[in-house]
Amino acid sequence: MSEAKTLTEAFMQTKYQVAGHGKRNFEVLQEVFQGLDGQLDSDIYGSGKVIEDFQVKMAKYLGKEAAVFFPSGTMAQQIGLRIWCDQKGIKKVAYHPLCHLEIHEQDGLKELHQIESVLLADKDSLITLEDVVSMQEEVACILLELPQREIGGQLPSYETLEEISVYCRNKGIKLHLDGARLLEILPYYQKTAVEVCSLFDSVYVSFYKGIGAIAGAILAGDQTFTEESKIWKRRHGGDLISLYPYIVSADYYFDRRSENMHGYYEEAKELAELFNACPAVSTLPLVPVSNMFHVHFHAQKEQMEPILIEIFEATGIGLTSYLKEVIGESCGYEVSIGDQYAALPKEKLQEVFRLLKEKMKQQI
Amino acid sequence: MSEAKTLTEAFMQTKYQVAGHGKRNFEVLQEVFQGLDGQLDSDIYGSGKVIEDFQVKMAKYLGKEAAVFFPSGTMAQQIGLRIWCDQKGIKKVAYHPLCHLEIHEQDGLKELHQIESVLLADKDSLITLEDVVSMQEEVACILLELPQREIGGQLPSYETLEEISVYCRNKGIKLHLDGARLLEILPYYQKTAVEVCSLFDSVYVSFYKGIGAIAGAILAGDQTFTEESKIWKRRHGGDLISLYPYIVSADYYFDRRSENMHGYYEEAKELAELFNACPAVSTLPLVPVSNMFHVHFHAQKEQMEPILIEIFEATGIGLTSYLKEVIGESCGYEVSIGDQYAALPKEKLQEVFRLLKEKMKQQI
Numbered sequence: 001m002s003e004a005k006t007l008t009e010a011f012m013q014t015k016y017q018v019a020g021h022g023k024r025n026f027e028v029l030q031e032v033f034q035g036l037d038g039q040l041d042s043d044i045y046g047s048g049k050v051i052e053d054f055q056v057k058m059a060k061y062l063g064k065e066a067a068v069f070f071p072s073g074t075m076a077q078q079i080g081l082r083i084w085c086d087q088k089g090i091k092k093v094a095y096h097p098l099c100h101l102e103i104h105e106q107d108g109l110k111e112l113h114q115i116e117s118v119l120l121a122d123k124d125s126l127i128t129l130e131d132v133v134s135m136q137e138e139v140a141c142i143l144l145e146l147p148q149r150e151i152g153g154q155l156p157s158y159e160t161l162e163e164i165s166v167y168c169r170n171k172g173i174k175l176h177l178d179g180a181r182l183l184e185i186l187p188y189y190q191k192t193a194v195e196v197c198s199l200f201d202s203v204y205v206s207f208y209k210g211i212g213a214i215a216g217a218i219l220a221g222d223q224t225f226t227e228e229s230k231i232w233k234r235r236h237g238g239d240l241i242s243l244y245p246y247i248v249s250a251d252y253y254f255d256r257r258s259e260n261m262h263g264y265y266e267e268a269k270e271l272a273e274l275f276n277a278c279p280a281v282s283t284l285p286l287v288p289v290s291n292m293f294h295v296h297f298h299a300q301k302e303q304m305e306p307i308l309i310e311i312f313e314a315t316g317i318g319l320t321s322y323l324k325e326v327i328g329e330s331c332g333y334e335v336s337i338g339d340q341y342a343a344l345p346k347e348k349l350q351e352v353f354r355l356l357k358e359k360m361k362q363q364i
Numbered sequence: 365m366s367e368a369k370t371l372t373e374a375f376m377q378t379k380y381q382v383a384g385h386g387k388r389n390f391e392v393l394q395e396v397f398q399g400l401d402g403q404l405d406s407d408i409y410g411s412g413k414v415i416e417d418f419q420v421k422m423a424k425y426l427g428k429e430a431a432v433f434f435p436s437g438t439m440a441q442q443i444g445l446r447i448w449c450d451q452k453g454i455k456k457v458a459y460h461p462l463c464h465l466e467i468h469e470q471d472g473l474k475e476l477h478q479i480e481s482v483l484l485a486d487k488d489s490l491i492t493l494e495d496v497v498s499m500q501e502e503v504a505c506i507l508l509e510l511p512q513r514e515i516g517g518q519l520p521s522y523e524t525l526e527e528i529s530v531y532c533r534n535k536g537i538k539l540h541l542d543g544a545r546l547l548e549i550l551p552y553y554q555k556t557a558v559e560v561c562s563l564f565d566s567v568y569v570s571f572y573k574g575i576g577a578i579a580g581a582i583l584a585g586d587q588t589f590t591e592e593s594k595i596w597k598r599r600h601g602g603d604l605i606s607l608y609p610y611i612v613s614a615d616y617y618f619d620r621r622s623e624n625m626h627g628y629y630e631e632a633k634e635l636a637e638l639f640n641a642c643p644a645v646s647t648l649p650l651v652p653v654s655n656m657f658h659v660h661f662h663a664q665k666e667q668m669e670p671i672l673i674e675i676f677e678a679t680g681i682g683l684t685s686y687l688k689e690v691i692g693e694s695c696g697y698e699v700s701i702g703d704q705y706a707a708l709p710k711e712k713l714q715e716v717f718r719l720l721k722e723k724m725k726q727q728i
Contacts, residue, residue: 027402029609034398038391042578071435075601108599112476208605214406215604235472236600237439240579241572245393245609 010309014318021212021338063194064220076219079232084174088140094118095143098150145178152284153292165199180206184290187262207250216246264291264337291337301331374673378682385576385702396616427558428584440583443596448538452504458482459507462514509542516648517656529563544570548654551626571614580610628655628701655701665695
């Protein structure tokens with residue numbers, strides 16, 4: 001007697017996956033280190049060629065005076081905000097209601113740093129200049145996340161960013177960029193990282209989203225800011241004796257993938273169009289502005305799972321390993337395009353959407 | 365025109381080094397991963413076979429209900445103490461004046477957790493039962509570091525440990541073990557890790573001291589304690605998407621070296637005897653109780669450096685890459701015996717000490 005397969009199981013058995021760079025397995029590390037000279041020295045507590053060179057490279061890429069490698073973005077961003085709060089003597093920062101610090105970090109900012117958050121904009125909307133200008137409370141810093149991940153990876157216009165930046169500078173409010181997916185938005189804005197970062201006082205970037213490395217983050221800003229961040233990194237327990245497994249991997253995949261972002265973005269738009277051509281399916285945003293978007297099925301999770309399993313088995317192509325209930329009779333998942341999309345057999349992908357269209361018609 | 369060589373430079377050029385397991389270079393990681401199946405899955409935010417299996421293995425080894433892998437001991441220990449303080453409603457802990465948390469963590473415990481420290485014993489002495497009993501202030505937890513690293517790696521008697529443990533249990537004071545070098549002290553006590561840990565409510569062990577892995581730590585205790593530690597790990601930014609580069613390495617070198625501790629200990633005693641046979645040289649402790657001890661030269665740093673450089677060049681054996689001024693006309697360094705000691709050509713080592721003896725005679 002065989003039990004029904006779960007969506008995750010069916011996904012795991014597919015030959016091709018539509019999103020991402022591939023499995024997060026040991027090969028990701030092995031590929032990086034197998035060709036390297038074993039005699040190269042480890043970093044030691046934040047010093048050494050391997051960490052210093054990468055920090056200089058990233059500072060230059062982001063157009064900031066200095067950069068510090070952190071094991072995680074959670075640590076890097078809390079520390080960035082703490083420094084701005086201490087400098088201003090105000091223990092308050094403003095950000096989006098679905099900011100990573102608000103919903104994914106077990107309230108570290110509040111529990112470890114006693115920093116209060118002021119929530120800007122409705123949770124389903126982007127932060128506007130109006131939201132910033134009409135803010136009643138005095139804050140040390142505003143954090144903008146580009147793209148706004150939890151609402152499908154939406155972006156404000158570049159003009160809005162510039163206006164918010166000018167406003168904050170005039171008001172003495174520090175502006176911090178949650179650029180976990182900074183590289184992924186450059187093709188849409190048609191700007192360099194330096195240009196985007198010039199609007200911000202401090203910037204965090206991640207290496208395991210579009211870059212697809214193992215873990216790790218960079219926090220960049222002026223020299224005083226980054227030097228202070230190193231002290232906090234020690235306090236947080238992030239100043240490991242050796243971070244090179246992450247640094248070397250971040251550097252390797254940065255070099256390999258940073259130029260691919262335009263392709264991922266174009267592919268995301270292509271894929272979103274395929275979804276939007278199906279009945280009772282839509283993407284958020286309708287037209288992606290980066291390599292990411294959310295897929296919404298206007299059907300219940302219990303209805304959608306067997307449909308997707310059937311499609312995965314018929315085509316050998318996996319769309320997603322999970323479905324999340326959205327609200328009421330809807331469910332969805334997040335797509336981030338990576339290396340795997342280009343490797344999909346196109347006729348199989350067409351077959352996926354032919355089947356999806358057919359099955360969704362029956363749902364209406 | 366050639367400049368005088370520094371001690372570090374001379375050390376770097378030696379063929380053999382007396383202490384440690386060897387250079388901290390990429391080979392340490394490559395050796396671990398080159399033989400492994402690349403298809404093995406990464407851990408994901410604290411879940412997955414690779415992290416869970418190792419945590420279970422370590423919990424069993426330490427005789428505790430559960431264990432959690434952390435990127436660093438700094439993070440693990442602050443969190444352990446925070447949990448005990450929260451549980452007791454007292455934001456105060458007691459430890460040695462040269463405790464890692466007091467001198468090496470940029471006051472993270474105070475700055476992030478608002479926990480005050482009560483310093484037990486004189487900085488040059490071990491904590492005694494008397495120190496604990498006569499403590500005036502009420503604390504949530506006492507931290508004992510075994511061995512007390514900053515004073516050469518000294519140890520209290522096992523009876524003292526037992527007495528402190530009983531006293532704390534009776535008084536409702538939690539007892540935490542800074543066991544960064546726990547494995548290294550088991551041969552002296554002739555106890556298992558389970559026996560030593562049974563005296564403590566919570567335990568931290570490190571994987572890059574005697575074990576010689578890349579980085580990482582385990583925090584162990586009862587289930588409630590470890591589950592809460594995972595929440596704080598997220599808050600600290602230590603719940604990385606993937607910690608496997610450290611976990612797999614820790615596991616590999618644990619299996620390779622945990623049984624070698626008796627040998628390192630015997631070798632440390634042998635080496636200390638060689639030092640103590642030289643005029644104006646002594647070790648702390650005089651007879652090591654683990655794989656570590658401090659070497660003190662009763663001469664000024666400026667006098668000792670050329671002597672050591674000459675010995676390194678004459679024998680090809682490196683004793684140390686640095687000298688630290690101790691007080692007045694004295695300087696010294698720390699020794700931790702590892703794999704390299706057994707590989708030394710014995711006649712060369714004898715030559716080192718013949719030369720050292722000769723040169724120190726001239727210093728008196």
